[in-house]
Amino acid sequence: MIKHSLITALLCLLAAPAFAQTTIIHAGKMIDVESGKVLQDQYIFVEDGVITNIGTKADVKAAKKDSAVKFIDLSKMTVLPGLSDSHVHLTSDGKTHGYKTLGVSLPRATINGVMNAEKTLMAGFTSVRNLGAPGFADIALMNAVDDGDVIGPRIIPAGRSLGITGGHCDSNLLPHKYKDKAGGGADGPWGVRTKVRENNKYGAKVIKFCGTGGVLSTGTKIGAQQYSFVEMKAIVDEAALLGLKVAVHAHGEDGINTAIRAGVDSVEHASFISDAGIKAAKERGTYLSMDIYVSDYILSEGEEAGILEESLAKERTVGKKQRERFQAAVRSGVNIAYGTDAGVYPHGLNARQLSYMVKWGMRPVQAVQTATIGNATLFGMQDKTGSISVGKFADIIAVDGDPLADIKELEDVDFVMKGGVVYKD
Numbered sequence: 001m002i003k004h005s006l007i008t009a010l011l012c013l014l015a016a017p018a019f020a021q022t023t024i025i026h027a028g029k030m031i032d033v034e035s036g037k038v039l040q041d042q043y044i045f046v047e048d049g050v051i052t053n054i055g056t057k058a059d060v061k062a063a064k065k066d067s068a069v070k071f072i073d074l075s076k077m078t079v080l081p082g083l084s085d086s087h088v089h090l091t092s093d094g095k096t097h098g099y100k101t102l103g104v105s106l107p108r109a110t111i112n113g114v115m116n117a118e119k120t121l122m123a124g125f126t127s128v129r130n131l132g133a134p135g136f137a138d139i140a141l142m143n144a145v146d147d148g149d150v151i152g153p154r155i156i157p158a159g160r161s162l163g164i165t166g167g168h169c170d171s172n173l174l175p176h177k178y179k180d181k182a183g184g185g186a187d188g189p190w191g192v193r194t195k196v197r198e199n200n201k202y203g204a205k206v207i208k209f210c211g212t213g214g215v216l217s218t219g220t221k222i223g224a225q226q227y228s229f230v231e232m233k234a235i236v237d238e239a240a241l242l243g244l245k246v247a248v249h250a251h252g253e254d255g256i257n258t259a260i261r262a263g264v265d266s267v268e269h270a271s272f273i274s275d276a277g278i279k280a281a282k283e284r285g286t287y288l289s290m291d292i293y294v295s296d297y298i299l300s301e302g303e304e305a306g307i308l309e310e311s312l313a314k315e316r317t318v319g320k321k322q323r324e325r326f327q328a329a330v331r332s333g334v335n336i337a338y339g340t341d342a343g344v345y346p347h348g349l350n351a352r353q354l355s356y357m358v359k360w361g362m363r364p365v366q367a368v369q370t371a372t373i374g375n376a377t378l379f380g381m382q383d384k385t386g387s388i389s390v391g392k393f394a395d396i397i398a399v400d401g402d403p404l405a406d407i408k409e410l411e412d413v414d415f416v417m418k419g420g421v422v423y424k425d
Helices: 002-015 057-066 098-103 106-122 134-146 189-201 229-241 253-262 275-284 294-305 309-332 352-359 364-379 407-411
Strands: 022-032 037-047 050-055 069-081 083-088 125-130 154-157 206-210 245-250 266-269 287-289 396-399 415-418 421-424
Touching (some): 037 057, 037 069, 050 057, 069 364, 069 415, 083 364, 106 134, 106 415, 206 229, 229 245, 229 253, 245 253, 253 275, 275 287, 294 309, 364 407
Parallel strands (some): 125 154, 245 266
Antiparallel strands (some): 037 050
């Protein structure tokens, strides 16, 4: 047995190349998201999934002499870093809402996640933050992607979302006799600390909690604060001890302000954020992740998908107001993340929000920056992803047109590479 193993090992060594293959991408135009400039005729060198050089034709000639080189010709395309989404629900189905969700088992939700992960990557999104999933399914999905068993983006999973009893993150559809309660339900400072520890135990990479009511939950007022300052601070402090960032679902002004004061890293939705809230977020470096596309889907196709009238009525009050507050946030210069709430609407359409961000006050390059280097910084991954730079993962996409002239070009991505592997060409 030992002799056989040694022979096998030697044969593998003989068969292996003496050097790693170098891939060189010729980018006709390349968006440098850090400077906001468009660079012409760039040659991106990739080895072992990492960008090793951004060079010239002379570098290409030298590379030919030293190693086996694979060329990818994107000379007639615009190349930019892989996009990211700071707020998705990969295990959710945009066509299954309300009472329809009661028929979705945990295994089925996990299978949804497998399908939706691939759709998301093929749309050009190479990194996502998954803010809530049942039964830690998003953590299993992350592991499957990392192991190469499932095609999908890099996933930062939250596991179960924390919420008060009867709040937006609880399960409120069934009557009392069923004793239905969400896995992340917790009350009081020690209750929430325990849930943070539990999420960390099972592999969560970010903590998400519900700080106000929400649109799609029954029996909650969209602007009403959920969790006291003491409870929110306990969540943030416990997460910090474990090296985890915190995202808060918050629509209402009081909940937003309290969460910012407690030290959250990002505010999701931020629909009714006040000028004072924007100022506080700017002073603390808090990111606002405002999903200003999803309202269109909820109001046009939500009823057919099972969204209840109670939720549709709430959305009618929030959609335009959120976009107006987004406009104010852009003018202020506060940190804005690119988060869409994909899963409320079908996955793979994540880029549709970019044109809404431009319509409501951003320049196209600013919108692209939120979905690249901006989100990477929020995720704490700016040294690994978010721009086409030496030493970072080779997460690269390309489109035929110029997205800085027409941001909708990014709704139909033509080329996708993640970690040096081409998934769409």
